[in-house]
Amino acid sequence: METIRYENGYPGGPANGFGSEYPNPFLKEHIVFRNRDYPNIGQVDEYVRLGGYETARTVLTTMQPGAVVDEVKRSGLRGRGGAGFPTGVKWSFIPKDIFPKYLVCNADESEPGTFNNHEIIDYNPHQLVEGMIISGFAIGATTGYIYIRGEYAYGARMLDRAIREAYARGFLGKKLWGTDFDFDLYVHRGAGAYICGEETALLESLEGKIGQPRAKPPFPAVAGLYAKPTVINNVATLTNVPMIMARGADWYRQYGTEKSPGTTAVSLSGHVKRRGNFEIPLGLTMRQFIYELGGGIRDGHELKFIVPGGASTNWLINKPEHLDAGMTWDDMRAIGTEFGSGAVIVLDDSVNVVTAAMKIDEFFKHESCGKCSPCREGTHFLTKVWERIGHGHGRPSDIPLLNEVGDQMLGGKCFCLLGPSSVSAVKSALKYFEPEIRQQIELGTKSQINGHDAPSPSVAEGSARTGAAAAPVKR
């Protein structure tokens, strides 16, 4: 059976299934995807040979926690999960006098188009573990959990192995390197729920409940996991930490821009010639990313639109101010979208825009946790309207209707950001492609995907129910 990778043992080899074979002229060396430079870095011996865990030892034995926080602040490292909040600042919100404290790694990577944490987890797990030891020390946490999405079963295995190896060598556990610092680390597998990437829903899930977000305040820094001070950081954020502490904030700042220093891992998918992960210095333009790293649009087609930061972000189209914008949190906000989770989906002129928007809203409908009605009902409603248009039964009033329903989910009316995320597709589709949608409504044509009728969400929603059909099985 051909799987994406690795039958047994450690992953490795020249091409890793995430696009490691593609050239990247924008970086001399990788910071998070060090597995690209050292393919066997997932093995503990190789990681240690490359100086692994030496940074953690130096930090724990020679530095004060506050100095670690200051160095990370000075590096300008920003959270890679989506919001881009400065990591050191987030750490400094942790109260000193409440115990125990927790460090939680958000490995619930589920935003459509995103698979960069996936590569780190599979191929460079020790750097994440070391990053968690250092970060745990910085905030005074004695226990860490890596909440990994259930679908990454192989990744959970790799992390679990890395953790056991770290314990065996004394890098995790009690009195690390002879200091008074204890740190225990565990893998916790989710079970298929996008909403658990929202940090408070993640905490609920980790506490054994369904994944529904909590009201803030109190913020997790004050009352998070088990009502104790908790920092939640993304996989890629934490994986940056050992390199920052090893080489210093100034070294880190040689990459990227003033406000967004460093490099970041971005996933590229859709209708480009080279699909995969690329580590880029922050500030690279979207054009360089798609055309130089991604090789451009597949032959015989033109770029139609880009979903620049995962399904929840506003789309970009084929125009200079979009393509020449820098890939940073601030530059993307300046053109009305978000950098998001580091996921660029490129779609070409073969794509029916009604289907694309329906698929995105169908995703949010499926993943809505049901806690607040604007999201629960709104995502459902939007999907049904897109479906109606896609089936050739659209009405001219559907366009204002989409806008109206979308508006009822914006402006703080939903409990968390999942609901408003579903509106990005609506607003983007109507902003850039309203004539096309209007034409489909007028002509009553059915949406097609590569010659197939686009499936309706009711069919697409796979449940586990047993089929009544006892048709002959031909394999």
Add this chain to the structure above:
Amino acid sequence: MLSDKYAAEIAGVLARYPIKNSAVLPLCYIAQDEYGHLSIDHIQEVADILEMPYTDVYEVATFYSLLYTEPVGQWVLQVCDDNPCCFTGTEELVADLEDRLGIRAGETTSDKLFTLQRVKCIGACHRAPVMQANLEFLGDVTPDKVPGILEDMVQKAQSGATLSISGRFAEQ
């Protein structure tokens, strides 16, 4: 009984958390692998081990998409039909699988060998068309590869190998 058969694994799981409730997902996975799905009785068993109200475990079992409250096949095939996979070969793959298995997405074959599902993004968009078989990734699954893949799965199932539909691993 899970509490006897998996005593060591359950003890290991419980040791990770300060409260028992946190072990509900790992224990649901254990129960699901043992029984094939989570019936009302199985949910009750998990609830008893964790000293949780039955309804709290039931709520969890019905919330998460990788927990199956109805019987599934020995192989659960989950094809991503999200954006962007849906534009890069998913429809052809699903049509082919439906044709070969004689079922529609969402159903299980009458010999209880395969369950076919359409699922949301599984985080391997660059390898579309992409699917998971019992949470093991298969990438670039163009229809020409499907017969070999299915044949391999039939053989694995017939060889008596224990298949974990939950992606649990021995080390746990």
